[in-house]
Amino acid sequence: MTEPARLSENQPTVLITGANRGLGLAFAEQYTAQSWNVIATCRNVTAASDLRQLATRYPAIRIETLDVTRDDQVAALASRYAAQPVDVLLNNAGIYGNLSHQTLGTMDFDEGRRVLDVNALGALRVSQAFLPQVTASRQKKIISLGGGLGAQSIGSLFGGHYLMKMSKAAHLMAMGILQTETRDRGIIVVMISPGRVDTQLMRDSGWTGAALSPADSARLVIARIETLEPAMHGRLITYDGQIVPW
Ligand SMILES: NC(=O)c1ccc[n+]([C@@H]2O[C@H](COP(=O)([O-])OP(=O)(O)OC[C@H]3O[C@@H](n4cnc5c(N)ncnc54)[C@H](OP(=O)(O)O)[C@@H]3O)[C@@H](O)[C@H]2O)c1
Numbered sequence: 001m002t003e004p005a006r007l008s009e010n011q012p013t014v015l016i017t018g019a020n021r022g023l024g025l026a027f028a029e030q031y032t033a034q035s036w037n038v039i040a041t042c043r044n045v046t047a048a049s050d051l052r053q054l055a056t057r058y059p060a061i062r063i064e065t066l067d068v069t070r071d072d073q074v075a076a077l078a079s080r081y082a083a084q085p086v087d088v089l090l091n092n093a094g095i096y097g098n099l100s101h102q103t104l105g106t107m108d109f110d111e112g113r114r115v116l117d118v119n120a121l122g123a124l125r126v127s128q129a130f131l132p133q134v135t136a137s138r139q140k141k142i143i144s145l146g147g148g149l150g151a152q153s154i155g156s157l158f159g160g161h162y163l164m165k166m167s168k169a170a171h172l173m174a175m176g177i178l179q180t181e182t183r184d185r186g187i188i189v190v191m192i193s194p195g196r197v198d199t200q201l202m203r204d205s206g207w208t209g210a211a212l213s214p215a216d217s218a219r220l221v222i223a224r225i226e227t228l229e230p231a232m233h234g235r236l237i238t239y240d241g242q243i244v245p246w
Contacts, residue, residue, distance in 0.1 A: 005062065005080050007037035012139060015039040015086050017068050017126060018093030020048035022199035023145065026218035027090060032058045034222075039081065041066035068093045068122030078129035085137035088225060089130050091123035091144040096204035102163040115163040120170035127178060131187075140187045143225055147172045147191040147236045151246030164205070172236060172246055179234030190228055191236040193244065194221050 007013055014031045018024040019040035028040040028051060040055075041064045042048045048063065055061045064080075066073050068091075097115035101108035123144050127134075134140055148154045149161065150168025172191060179189035196202060198211040212220075220239040236244045 004083060006084050007039075007062070008060070011035055011037050012087040013037040013039065013085060013137065014088040014090055015041065015081075015130065015133075016090045016092055017041050017066060017122070018043075019063075020044070020051045022201060023194060023197055023214050023218055023221075024090075024092040025050055025054070026214035027092060027222070028061065029054055030215070030218050030222055032061050036087075038062065039064060039084075039086075041077070043067045066126075068126055069117045071125065074125050074129045078133070081130075081133060084133055086130055086133040087137040087139035088141045088143060089127060089134050091126060091142070093122055094119050094146060094201060096201050097163045097167075099161070099204065099206055103160045104162075107162065112163045112166070115167045116170060119164070119167035120174055123171055124174040124178070127175075127189075131182070134187060135182075135185050140185070141225060141228070142175070142178065142182075142187060142189045144171060144175050144189075144191045145221075146193055147175075147246070148193045148238075148244055151236060151244055153245050161205070169246075176234055183233070188228055188233050190225075190232055190234070192221050192224055193236065193238045194218075195239050 014036050016024050016027050019028045020042035028038055032038045038061045040051055040061055045063055045065050051063055055063055064077055066077055095118050097111050101111045127142050147168050149165045150172045155165040175189050175191055194217040196211040197214055197217040202211055236246055
């Protein structure tokens with residue numbers, strides 16, 4: 001991961017975290033099919049069989065190792081792609097945390113630190129590192145997935161799930177501040193709730209009701225990313241374009 005990397009200048013570029021499964025894999029698949037340059041990152045490339053399979057169909061896809069909690073890996077990847085404009089930085093990696101360790105009486109604070117590190121600090125860590133590449137791009141978008149549970153308007157409707165809700169609240173604040181600080185560079189920061197999506201994270205949440213497929217949700221989120229109105233900048237929106245107050 002040391003030699004510098006530069007992709008086709010004729011295509012826009014997306015960098016996706018957690019691209020080995022779930023929504024991240026669906027984003028990688030759909031952006032690749034639309035001929036974008038795709039830097040698909042994941043923690044364990046060897047175990048990412050679906051992503052590697054995708055790369056055999058689309059050799060232009062770049063698979064890179066990235067654990068969003070690792071300062072060294074984030075810095076190394078940003079350095080490797082220092083000269084590569086990134087049009088859309090997609091902060092997708094996320095975890096729910098162990099549900100039984102985030103209720104009153106069972107709270108596991110080590111689990112809390114892990115959830116916060118991935119969901120809130122991870123998105124900020126990657127966004128900070130890749131700010132020059134986003135600034136150098138045409139589209140200049142930093143998109144983070146989810147956040148509804150971190151909004152008072154949704155998270156307070158039912159009990160428990162402390163760690164996930166707190167991490168997404170911190171994530172919303174981080175992205176809100178980031179938008180304030182980068183607006184004058186033309187950067188657009190938006191949090192997008194992808195709906196309930198049939199992934200491991202949804203199963204970890206305990207939800208057993210109706211859910212979108214990862215492919216359907218990713219298609220709707222990508223369409224939303226392409227058409228972000230100024231009123232949505234710095235805000236949390238749903239995949240169908242509603243602004244969620246937080
Ligand atoms: N599914 C839903 O209903 C739903 C609803 C609202 C928001 N979201 C958001 O959508 C995003 C994607 O979630 P998903 O539903 O697709 O869940 P998922 O299938 O469980 O995928 C989560 C992804 O995050 C990766 N990840 C976990 N820890 C990481 C770390 N430290 N560094 C880098 N990658 C890491 C996982 O990689 P490993 O395989 O290595 O663990 C995996 O690729 C999350 O941010 C989530 O909060 C999902």
